[in-house]
Amino acid sequence: MTKGTAATAELDSALERHRVELTGYCYRMLGSSFEAEDAVQDTLVRAWRSYGTFEGRSSLRSWLYRIATNVCLDMLSAGSKRARPMDLTESTPLARAALSPRPDHTWLEPVPDARVLPSVEDPAEAAIAKESVRLAFMAALQRLPPKQRAVLILREVLAWKASEVAELLGTSVASVNSALQRARATLAERAERGADAAVSDPLDEEQRKLLERYVAAFEGYDMTALTALLHEDAVMTMPPFDLWLTGPADITGFMTTLGASCADSRLVPVRANGLPGFAHYKPDPEAGGFTPWAIQVLEISDGRITGFHCFLDTRRWFPLFGLPLRLEAETGQAEQGL
Numbered sequence: 001m002t003k004g005t006a007a008t009a010e011l012d013s014a015l016e017r018h019r020v021e022l023t024g025y026c027y028r029m030l031g032s033s034f035e036a037e038d039a040v041q042d043t044l045v046r047a048w049r050s051y052g053t054f055e056g057r058s059s060l061r062s063w064l065y066r067i068a069t070n071v072c073l074d075m076l077s078a079g080s081k082r083a084r085p086m087d088l089t090e091s092t093p094l095a096r097a098a099l100s101p102r103p104d105h106t107w108l109e110p111v112p113d114a115r116v117l118p119s120v121e122d123p124a125e126a127a128i129a130k131e132s133v134r135l136a137f138m139a140a141l142q143r144l145p146p147k148q149r150a151v152l153i154l155r156e157v158l159a160w161k162a163s164e165v166a167e168l169l170g171t172s173v174a175s176v177n178s179a180l181q182r183a184r185a186t187l188a189e190r191a192e193r194g195a196d197a198a199v200s201d202p203l204d205e206e207q208r209k210l211l212e213r214y215v216a217a218f219e220g221y222d223m224t225a226l227t228a229l230l231h232e233d234a235v236m237t238m239p240p241f242d243l244w245l246t247g248p249a250d251i252t253g254f255m256t257t258l259g260a261s262c263a264d265s266r267l268v269p270v271r272a273n274g275l276p277g278f279a280h281y282k283p284d285p286e287a288g289g290f291t292p293w294a295i296q297v298l299e300i301s302d303g304r305i306t307g308f309h310c311f312l313d314t315r316r317w318f319p320l321f322g323l324p325l326r327l328e329a330e331t332g333q334a335e336q337g338l
Contacts, residue, residue, distance in 0.1 A: 011051060015044050018061060022068050024116035028132060028153050029072040031082035031142050033111040033320060039075060043068040058167070066168045069150050076146040082108040084139050084309075085237045085244040092243050094250040097258060099241045107239040108138055110297055110311050112321050113271040130274030132157040135297060135309060138273070140190045144183050151176055152183040203276065210303060211269075211276055221263040223252040231304040238294075238310045251308065266290050270321050272297045279323045280310070290327040292318045 019040060026043075027036035046067050047054075054063055083106060092098075116133055120126050131137060132153070141149055147169065154160040154168070155176070162173045162180075169176070203211065210229065217225035230248040237244045245251050255262065267278040277297040281290035292314035299307030311317055318325055 014060060015047055018064050020118045022064060026068055026072055027111055027116050028141060029149055030075060031108045031138055033109045039071045042071050069168060073146050080105060081142045084108055085242050087139055089242050091246040094253045097243055097254060099243060101240040102242055110272045110295055113274060128157060133273045135273050140187050143186055148179045148183040151179040155180050215267050218267060219265060223256060227252055229305050231306045234306050234308060236308045238312055266327055275299060281327045289329045292325055
């Protein structure tokens with residue numbers, strides 16, 4: 001967006017103030033970090049170009065959401081749905097584990113909290129926002145038709161009135177209420193145990209200690225200690241591979257066989273999808289130091305780790321999270337801090 005007159009600069013600033021919340025909305029709609037950013041950029045460019053036709057009958061925010069919704073619906077017209085490995089295949093026993101990749105557009109993508117969760121003062125509002133970008137909730141959203149998805153997000157996550165959503169979508173309040181009812185029913189059918197909705201920010205003492213124990217176990221590659229932290233039904237996924245494993249025995253068994261090169265790794269904390277996570281760097285045997293390997297997103301429930309999701313496309317994820325593409329040998333977890 002070019003800047004010229006003071007009015008133009010003021011418009012640029014007004015539009016940019018909505019970038020994070022619009023990115024969160026588009027991410028929930030699309031399931032892709034990068035597509036969400038593209039959609040928001042398209043939204044802001046369209047708004048800037050057509051601002052002269054904005055009559056002010058609704059707020060600037062509502063107008064931007066209308067544009068963003070149309071952009072997302074156009075992008076979703078092909079009918080593609082992003083998924084997690086457990087949405088596509090059955091769990092694989094370790095004895096039959098094979099790493100079979102699928103194209104990038106298959107997968108639900110992680111996102112840094114800072115890109116999609118605007119700062120809010122109300123703790124309840126912040127908790128709803130975080131829960132609504134959790135991987136499990138995002139995967140459930142992907143099962144909804146695009147317009148139902150928009151209705152659910154606008155009504156349940158952003159707390160818009162039915163009349164406001166009806167105006168945005170150019171439909172009736174009755175139609176909006178019907179779509180919301182159907183969307184709720186679909187999500188209820190897919191209800192599953194996921195991460196604690198109460199993962200606090202900052203982390204509470206119990207959560208911090210759990211993550212400290214996890215870091216010590218993973219960096220030390222201590223499978224006995226790691227087993228003690230995993231729920232008996234814990235799940236491990238590794239997009240772009242469609243393999244997923246269930247239970248501590250298969251997870252730790254994989255880590256000591258196919259994943260053995262990850263011994264002596266380093267973890268750097270990140271926040272992704274409203275959950276704690278880590279940038280995983282594994283040893284570089286040729287150049288020394290540590291090289292990027294995965295963004296880990298952890299799901300926690302009842303003081304145990306229930307989900308251990310590793311996103312392996314480091315060329316995309318590490319720059320998105322603002323992470324270095326190398327750690328020197330002396331860089332350690334203690335220096336990074338939880």
